[in-house]
Amino acid sequence: MKLFDADWAPSPRRVRIYLAEKQITVDRERIDLRRDEQLGEAYLKLNPRGVVPALQLDDGEILCESAAICRYFEALGALSALFGETALDVARIEGWTRRIEAEGYAGVVYVLRNQREAFRDRGVAGKWPAIPQIPELAERGHILWDTFVRALDAHLAGRSWIATDSYSFADITALVTVDFAKAAKLAVPDGAAHLRRWHAAASARPSATA
Numbered sequence: 001m002k003l004f005d006a007d008w009a010p011s012p013r014r015v016r017i018y019l020a021e022k023q024i025t026v027d028r029e030r031i032d033l034r035r036d037e038q039l040g041e042a043y044l045k046l047n048p049r050g051v052v053p054a055l056q057l058d059d060g061e062i063l064c065e066s067a068a069i070c071r072y073f074e075a076l077g078a079l080s081a082l083f084g085e086t087a088l089d090v091a092r093i094e095g096w097t098r099r100i101e102a103e104g105y106a107g108v109v110y111v112l113r114n115q116r117e118a119f120r121d122r123g124v125a126g127k128w129p130a131i132p133q134i135p136e137l138a139e140r141g142h143i144l145w146d147t148f149v150r151a152l153d154a155h156l157a158g159r160s161w162i163a164t165d166s167y168s169f170a171d172i173t174a175l176v177t178v179d180f181a182k183a184a185k186l187a188v189p190d191g192a193a194h195l196r197r198w199h200a201a202a203s204a205r206p207s208a209t210a
């Protein structure tokens with residue numbers, strides 16, 4: 001199998017961190033997003049959605065969606081704390097992962113894609129007809145981000161990790177989101193001490209550099 005990957009982008013990084021945590025090695029091919037290689041003919045033949053990551057299986061089937069790709073690897077091997085080993089932990093990790101995606105990650109994407117000149121008529125990632133930017137969505141993104149960051153900071157008071165007692169896929173999702181937020185000039189405020197402590201601990205794991 002082969003993973004179609006890209007530097008700096010949050011969704012491929014989510015898969016790389018997961019694979020590093022599980023010590024799984026996969027052949028990778030880098031797609032250059034700065035040169036729009038994801039929208040070129042060769043890549044679109046593989047993945048007509050024009051986004052990364054994508055995992056090509058040995059029979060040619062393409063799996064999309066970073067969370068689905070990680071779940072595929074999880075299902076191939078032993079259950080781990082990353083997706084939860086008990087019913088309750090699975091639900092906690094799933095619940096936090098979806099919230100981080102819907103509030104934090106969506107907030108960053110709304111700001112980035114609706115404000116940056118580079119994304120003019122590319123309001124949504126990947127291969128679409130022209131999707132104009134909507135300035136009000138950038139405003140919505142700021143509200144989502146500010147509110148999400150405050151809520152996550154309060155949640156992390158007295159806790160090491162977001163969803164359970166162990167580092168999990170929810171932490172991976174939040175780490176790539178917080179780091180990606182810098183691209184949209186969205187910061188974690190100085191006062192968010194719990195979130196800053198968590199971010200330092202998550203960033204110190206060897207997988208963070210994957």
Ligand SMILES: N[C@@H](CCC(=O)N[C@@H](CS)C(=O)NCC(=O)O)C(=O)O
Nearest residue numbers: 009010011051052053065066125126
């Ligand atoms: N929900 C998808 C999102 C995929 C996605 O948006 N990928 C971005 C990089 S993070 C991309 O390929 N962007 C290409 C573009 O903007 O055209 C996932 O988690 O895999």
